Amino acid sequence: MNHHPKPETLAAYAAGALDEARAIALAAHLAMCVECRRGVADFEAVGGLALEALDGESMSPGALERFWSRAGLQEKAGAAPSFGGDIRIPEALRRHIDGDFDGIAWKPVSKGFSQAVLDAKGYRSGALRLFKIDPGIRMPRHSHGDAEFTLILKGAYEDELGVFGRGDFADLDGEDVHGPRAIGEEPCICLIATSAPLVFRGLFEKIAQRWVGV
Ligand SMILES: [Zn+2]
Incomplete structure (x- = not known):
């Protein structure tokens, strides 16, 4: 695995700031990537400490202990992936997909390229779809109006x-232009999550906006 989400994306996930579609795509990557699970756990710990600091002007008694206790989540987060025998469909995707990729109602878009739109009905849903691209087929070069995740x-x-x-994760912003071409012997199946604009919610809002810089 060579491509991972950007640190600010992991921070946004930890802060609950991603829309449903992108949160699902990121969770599916986390199910396959211990490194990024640790990253998210670190951001959660740091977020907890920063909240403590915001609560009072100075750090409250016991805050440091709570920080380390939260940082201890790192071990838990680094545990084995939770999906069972079938590693083809990450657990985070299971409720969005009935059965195998073969059971998916693929809709042809062009020669060697089909897609299926999945439900993403939660928080600021975003758009979630699967692409199936036959070997040798190249997608037209395109950029994205907004952030896009591809897993x-x-x-x-x-x-x-x-x-x-x-397992590789393309964390693209609106400026990136690319034209992916499927390689190898089998069709490339990827999950595409297109965002609603990034908006932070809840308690994390102030610190996340400050730390993540959005
Ligand atoms: Zn990763």
Whole structure:
């Protein structure tokens, strides 16, 4: 696995600031990536400490202990992935997909390229879809009006940013332009989450806006 979410994306996930579609895509990557699970746990711990600091002007008694206790979550977060025998569909996606990728109602878009739109009905839903791209087929070069996550679930593709295989995560902003081409022997199946604009909510709002810089 060579491509991971940006640190600010992990922070936004920890702060509950991602829309449903992007949170699902990120959770599916976390199910496959111990490194990023640790990153999210770190941001959660740091967020807890920062909240303590905001609560009172100076840090309240016991805050440091609570920080380390929260940081202890790192071990738990680094535990084995929770999905069972079937590693083809990450657990975070299971409730969005009935059965295997073969059971999906693929809709042809063009030669060698089909898609399926998934439900993402939670917080500021965003748009979530699966792409299936046959080997050798190249998507037209495009940029994105807004942030887009792509998680490779099966097969591989190559674009201006490199080679993306199973578990790899393309964390693209609106400026990135790419034209992925499926490579290898099997179709490339990837999960695409397109965002609603990033808006922070709840207690994390102030610190997240300050720390993440959005
Ligand atoms: Zn990762």
